[in-house]
Amino acid sequence: MKKILKSREFLVLALLVVMILAVSTVNAAVLRPLTLINIVNSSLFLILIAIGQMFVVMTRGIDVSVGAIAGLSAVIFGMALNAGIPLPLAMVCALLTGLVCGCVNAAGIVFVGIPPIIMTLGTLGAYRGLMRVLTGGSWIESIPQSIKTLAVTRYMSVPLMVWAVAALIIVLAILLSRIKAVRNFYAVGDNREGAYLLGINVRATEFTAYALAGLFSGAAAIVFTGQIGFVPMQTGSGQELKAIAAVVLGGVSLMGGTGTIWSAVIGALFLTTVDSMMIFLKVPGSWNNAVAGAVLLAIVVFDYLIRRAVRNRQLAMRAAEMHHAEQDHDTGFQPREAVR
């Protein structure tokens, strides 16, 4: 319990609640259940691509193409639906598109050794261009009603999609804590060389991370298309950066080895909520980005300051330990290696 309270996820969640409560003193409409449900509903897309991004960042990588993958998947999804392919099969098409895109990234990064930022920046352009080539640059409209109905269906006034994503997250959280190979993501991100020497298949782990990032972007595409009912060319544009911001905000260190699925979920919720709160505060929407950026910057700098303080405390503890060791006439103490 103490561990949860001290976690970054909890800190951001607390900030989120405080923010909503603070805004409610200005505009009580925020606290209406429907408002909150709508905020969650509109954050589904970001939550999904952030979860994909989380796997990558956990292994100390980065994927700036997730937004473009979502866009391309949405186009394939829309085209499949318009071609009369049944909804479940079309969903599979979207997911497969995402998976393949992710695997292309993974191949370049893992097998060729291209730096992740370069590889995914390159495919960001390629996927986005491909999207335009496929559609000739025009939006995909007149998508069959089936997917749109799915999006507006509500149980207990909560949209079906929210239920679906929530279920996915819970299943995923359980799976992630049960499957042993998941620990490999942490191990590879935490200490790549160590993981390799322990016989962990580092390449397979990294490959899986990028493939999953693609797969979740495909899933995000389905949600997006359902929610807005057509596929504009900007689908997913700029979202890759928001996804990174979300996971970092939620506590996944870019140095790898930390983070949970809740980091991605809470980080994404936070960023979406910031956008919504601006409306309730009647702050012009133009300030959304500025606030999101300032929050991200503040969090990572704050995180750095905390880490530095912890390190200093550890150093002091080691020094005290050494002092004891001297009195015990015991040797073999290595403060330097231990601290660095």
Place this chain on the structure above:
Amino acid sequence: MTATANPVPLVALRDVWKVFESVTVLRGVDIDIRPGRVLALLGGNGSGKSTIVKIISGAYQPTAGTIEVQGTPAVLAHPSDAHAKGIYMVPQEPHIFPNLSVMENLTAGLKGDTAANRARAKAAAHEIGLDVDFDSPGGELSIASQQLVEIVRGLLRNARVLILDEPTSSLTRREVANLARQMEQLKARGIGLLFISHRLNEVLELTDDTQVLRDGRIVLNAPSSELTTDMLVEAMLPADFSAPAEEVSLRERRTHDHSVLSVRNLSSRLFRDVSFEVYPGEVLGISGVVGSGRTELAEAIYGIDPFVSGEVHIAGKAAPRRSPQISQAMGLSYVPEDRHAHGIFLALPSSQTVTAGLLSLGRSRFTQRDHEKLLTQDFIQRLRIKLSSPFQVARTLSGGNQQKVVLAKTLAPGPRVIILDEPTRGIDARARQDVYRTIRELTAEGVGVVVISSEVGEIAEVADRVMVMRRGRLVALPGGPKTVEQISAATFAANGAAAA
């Protein structure tokens, strides 16, 4: 010892070669690890020990030669291949995942049922005396516990061959005794052990066979019981080694008027109340083992790390704010212990390392190729650096030449006093002699030199005065130059009989 009767080694290297970045590290090495025996692999830094370890554990592939596992040639393309064949390495610096729990650290990379693995890990940890909170993060473990974590990892993989890379270098005496017991137990189970160390008496006590490695070749291979420390020392020393003639006359001419470096009551977290003076033209030797605070002291004086209290005067002037840049400007240079991490710009032409120290002193003309070339050529001659051109990329140089390039970088600003931290670690004999010669030349020019080393022989050879660093305290040995025995006694006092 019936084990010798067993003709098939668990692991054997046959004529193994290894080349890195155009530098040949191993030149046809043969090694046999037999069941139920402990093989010691000895050698100075840079002799190729760690490369052999990495080849046996599957992290590196040999350039030429074969690895035999139980008599059949094997390819160890990946550490997991080695694990599958029952080979596990306990690295010198344990691979700990600081953010994962101790239990996760123990079981990382294991296949099979999680619960069963955890139970086995707990049992193995208990057996070997690792009693810690299994849920605490790995980053909070002490070094000794981290090492035990690695041994448990090996046991959990049912290793038939365990490689212990410098296992005792950071253990207390009690922990070493515990390790010795564990090794006996492992031997009884028929496990073969490869024991890497540079502590000679430990090698003779704990191992059955000894092989000595020098410059990538095996130069001695014999049962440990037939060897003495003197024989080991002789084997490890380079063939052309000879104790240099004492230059007594030079040493006597010194005038000790004004110190070039004065350290008064310096304290930080890792050392306390350190005071000493360095006079022009003398060599002060500071002897100390890893972890004694010697490097932390040097870095604090040079301005890398802050110190809590005390004063440093360089060439008679106090330095209110400390930074490497200020130290250099005041006439203090530093050759760091870790050459690759702190000393040399590996990816750049050597000349750019040589001139790097001059730049912050405002001498920007050395960014111009001609000036840079001339300066570097100067040092190439003076320090006898072997380079195909001043612009040869530093990565492709041998360790000794890299160290000379670092030395050139430190000397280029013309320091009044220079601190050398482990100046000959991992370099060959000739380069070592060149470094000593350079130190003597510097003292002749009136430069004050501090040599910090864990090699007692080195301190005895170069130092005019000796101080010993032990657990953060610096103690002077009275009188002039000291013998190896005198210095060892003081340096390792706490390790040996004196630890009462």
Place this chain on the structure above:
Amino acid sequence: MKAATVFKSWEFMLAVVLVLELLVLGMINPAFLNIENLLFSTSDFAHVIIAAIGLTLIIMTGGIDISGVSIMGLASIVLGLAFIAGVPIGFAVIIALGVGIAAGAFNGAVVANTDVNPLIVTLATLFLYAGIATGLPTLLDMLGFQAYGAGGFEAYQYEGITGLPKEFTWIGSGRIGWVPMPLVVALLLAAVATWVMLFTRFGRYLKLIGVSPAVAHFTGVPIKRTLVTVYAMNGFAVAVAGLVLTAYLGSARSDLGSEALLSIITAVVLGGSSIYGGQGSVIGTLLAGFVLGFMRQGLLALGISSDVVPVIIGLLLVGSVALRIGLAKLSTARANRAAFAAERLAVEGNGGRS
């Protein structure tokens, strides 16, 4: 040594590629080779080159700044708003450049004083500066500044600010001889940056930090000061890029240049800079910028949909890095084989091992 020669010839390879590209495009459509057209078409991508030059300096240190595209828009809107508020245009330019330098220096200060990855720092400021740029008009209204014309500053939140004076738009559309001003600015900056990299202490510091920050620190390189300065220089460069583009389009907008990020980074990396630092050249970036820019022009001139362009740029980016990785691996393998052969010969020549 081998690796160094390969890298040295990278710029040469780029120059060859550039010439080939122009020849091929010229053969398909001779009109393309009209010198005047060719020069004039650089105005479409000069801002990318200018920004890429700034980024090259940062990537030398092993850092990165992706917020540059936001600073471009910020500088543009600051200039526009200052103009609307009645500030003389010359002074408005100085304010805009000052804002760019300050924004860059802020990035540098955070990067230098924390261990937060530069990518994350500048990702945050990418949002922050873009947000400030779009929000600035309403802020000025709230603060009670007076704008010329009705609707206050807010009217310009999404609309471009037009009607900028001739003296200013000359920077974008004027020319010296045949050479259009944006290209003049780009070449000028490239020359200055090349001089800085090759002949100044500061330039050498950038490289030393990029190769190893720890060694640089032990050597006495003033790391913090150097980092803040280089990020500030990049801020200046992207602000210039923003102003040049503003002048060329004749309209100050907050979202100016936001789509240029991929092209800018591609130009730097294709130009031979290593994302890990310590290696790169301004000339390479300049040449790569031309290769990319003319390719886009050429493809469009050939009637190929502009949609394909990002695909090709992306492939180029990935392909060029893969090529360099392959070349480096080859040369290392070759060097190691040679060293092994030589050693083995020496040992066997000496009558075997001991």
